[in-house]
Amino acid sequence: MLYVELLAQGLVQGSIYALVAVGLTLVYGLLRILHVAHAGLFTLGGYIGVLVTNATGSLFLALIVSMMVVGVLGMAIYRLCYQPILDKPPYVALIASIGLFIAMEEIYRIVFGPYGISYQNPPLQSSVEILGLSLRMGEVAVGGGTLVLIGALALFSTKTRFGTVWRATVTDPDMAESFGVDIIKVRYLNFFIGSALAAVAGVMVALLNNLVEPTMGSVPSYKALAIIVLGGLGDVRGTLLAALALGVIEAFGTIYLGNYLDRDAIAFAFLILVLMVRPQGLFGRA
Amino acid sequence: MMLQLKNANCGYGAFQAVHDLSLTMEQGKIFALLGPNGAGKSSTIMSIAGHVQLFSGSIIFDGDDISHLPARERVKRGIAVAPEGRRLFPDLTIEENLTVGGYCQSSEKEARNRDMVFALFPRLTERLKQPAGTLSGGEQQMLAIGRAMMTEPRFLMIDEVSLGLMPKMVDVCYNAIEHLKSQGVTILLVEQNTRRALEVADQVCVLESGNAVWQGAAEDARKDPALIEAFLGMAKDSAA
Ligand SMILES: Nc1ncnc2c1ncn2[C@@H]1O[C@H](COP(=O)(O)OP(=O)(O)OP(=O)(O)O)[C@@H](O)[C@H]1O
Ligand SMILES: [Mg+2]
Numbered sequence: 001m002l003y004v005e006l007l008a009q010g011l012v013q014g015s016i017y018a019l020v021a022v023g024l025t026l027v028y029g030l031l032r033i034l035h036v037a038h039a040g041l042f043t044l045g046g047y048i049g050v051l052v053t054n055a056t057g058s059l060f061l062a063l064i065v066s067m068m069v070v071g072v073l074g075m076a077i078y079r080l081c082y083q084p085i086l087d088k089p090p091y092v093a094l095i096a097s098i099g100l101f102i103a104m105e106e107i108y109r110i111v112f113g114p115y116g117i118s119y120q121n122p123p124l125q126s127s128v129e130i131l132g133l134s135l136r137m138g139e140v141a142v143g144g145g146t147l148v149l150i151g152a153l154a155l156f157s158t159k160t161r162f163g164t165v166w167r168a169t170v171t172d173p174d175m176a177e178s179f180g181v182d183i184i185k186v187r188y189l190n191f192f193i194g195s196a197l198a199a200v201a202g203v204m205v206a207l208l209n210n211l212v213e214p215t216m217g218s219v220p221s222y223k224a225l226a227i228i229v230l231g232g233l234g235d236v237r238g239t240l241l242a243a244l245a246l247g248v249i250e251a252f253g254t255i256y257l258g259n260y261l262d263r264d265a266i267a268f269a270f271l272i273l274v275l276m277v278r279p280q281g282l283f284g285r286a
Numbered sequence: 287m288m289l290q291l292k293n294a295n296c297g298y299g300a301f302q303a304v305h306d307l308s309l310t311m312e313q314g315k316i317f318a319l320l321g322p323n324g325a326g327k328s329s330t331i332m333s334i335a336g337h338v339q340l341f342s343g344s345i346i347f348d349g350d351d352i353s354h355l356p357a358r359e360r361v362k363r364g365i366a367v368a369p370e371g372r373r374l375f376p377d378l379t380i381e382e383n384l385t386v387g388g389y390c391q392s393s394e395k396e397a398r399n400r401d402m403v404f405a406l407f408p409r410l411t412e413r414l415k416q417p418a419g420t421l422s423g424g425e426q427q428m429l430a431i432g433r434a435m436m437t438e439p440r441f442l443m444i445d446e447v448s449l450g451l452m453p454k455m456v457d458v459c460y461n462a463i464e465h466l467k468s469q470g471v472t473i474l475l476v477e478q479n480t481r482r483a484l485e486v487a488d489q490v491c492v493l494e495s496g497n498a499v500w501q502g503a504a505e506d507a508r509k510d511p512a513l514i515e516a517f518l519g520m521a522k523d524s525a526a
Binding site: 091161165167168171172174175176177178179180181182183 | 335336337356357358361362367368373375376377378382383385386387388389390433436457495
């Protein structure tokens with residue numbers, strides 16, 4: 001039973017990593033930029049989620065508002081922060097992104113206060129029994145929500161014409177442009193979807209911890225970087241699998257290695273081990 | 287006249303790959319661009335497609351100066367490319383690669399063009415759901431040409447037509463090229479296999495280190511191979 005429980009916990013944590021990391025890998029695929037500030041959007045998603053829920057009492061509405069606002073802000077970051085420096089070497093964008101991330105954390109501290117905010121009436125706190133496991137509704141919502149969103153993304157990107165073109169553009173923007181694709185449009189869409197998914201992750205983490213604080217994005221920011229490397233940079237399917245794998249490894253690792261290494265150390269030990277054997281990532285092509 | 291380069295200088299940042307190149311390609315004809323490795327053939331093609339920077343000079347297509355148009359506008363005017371190394375979308379299936387190729391077309395035209403591609407390359411219909419990255423070299427070249435055909439080009443550029451292909455595949459590709467020519471498409475070929483290119487070409491240009499060292503009718507080059515063999519090492523080619 002312990003194994004199943006650990007597996008379930010790992011998958012829930014992995015779902016959250018997945019929602020954050022997908023946006024990151026999409027941006028990397030398209031622009032070859034490590035979009036560190038992405039984790040700042042994740043945090044903002046959490047704030048908006050809590051604020052709107054507290055104001056209206058509707059978690060669902062909060063989720064939608066959070067996705068929209070953060071999605072649009074993601075597009076604005078592309079337009080204002082990255083587009084002007086795309087012709088510079090990649091480290092320029094990386095530094096800009098790190099700077100933006102730090103600035104975002106400070107802004108949250110100033111605007112929302114240093115101690116974080118919580119739900120007044122935390123939603124989805126009751127427990128349910130599923131297959132003999134006792135899970136919080138929040139955890140079920142995280143897993144189920146991720147499944148629905150990623151499923152929708154998969155359908156959009158494989159079954160629609162624009163989705164197909166989007167995937168093509170992520171693997172080879174120049175060639176896609178050769179077939180008439182307006183790659184700027186694709187970039188906006190890309191930032192919108194990636195950021196909106198990160199916002200969902202933020203709302204969900206806020207739900208599980210009942211806390212949103214200014215630095216909530218720090219750990220996910222570097223962990224998501226590890227995940228997209230594991231998944232083979234720019235590879236969405238690989239990133240999803242790597243996120244789930246990392247969640248599960250962490251869950252088991254903290255039980256069996258918890259006395260020696262903390263959760264994050266386990267994650268990075270795993271990353272280093274994998275990269276020693278497969279430098280192209282878990283699922284990348286050689 | 288379909289396409290004209292006027293004193294084109296192009297390259298990458300500070301590096302100039304093509305010097306003062308002037309070419310005229312006539313409607314419905316096949317133009318072969320030959321030359322040793324690093325001569326600037328691919329750079330010329332990609333500059334016409336809008337991917338390699340044109341430092342100075344101009345590209346005239348169908349009477350309009352397109353030198354400053356972005357790549358995606360050029361394809362809408364009828365310029366398509368099957369580039370060096372094929373550059374298929376490796377994770378996308380055959381079907382999906384063609385979908386991207388036909389992105390700018392209406393759905394009726396898309397369906398019609400798809401049928402045309404399948405008529406020329408029936409082999410592709412057998413593996414519609416296979417990711418392009420797992421296709422054989424020959425299948426990849428068919429798909430690269432097919433994907434370019436999906437744009438309904440009036441001017442088609444194919445880089446390295448026969449590189450790495452077995453003779454049967456080379457025939458398939460050249461049959462397609464001749465078919466397109468018969469439909470009135472103007473074609474620019476880059477080819478390592480000089481003899482094969484000369485068989486189909488109407489016009490030839492030989493590049494060396496970014497400079498045009500010989501230009502003329504393919505007819506003349508066919509009659510007197512010595513004309514261009516000095517530049518190309520055709521002796522080695524015909525021994526192979
Ligand atoms: N992306 C690039 N950046 C800088 N220089 C480049 C780039 N691509 C090509 N070059 C240089 O431009 C010159 C012409 O290259 P190009 O690829 O056009 O030659 P080519 O005639 O197609 O050769 P090949 O037969 O080997 O394909 C070469 O010196 C090459 O090193
Ligand atoms: Mg070349």
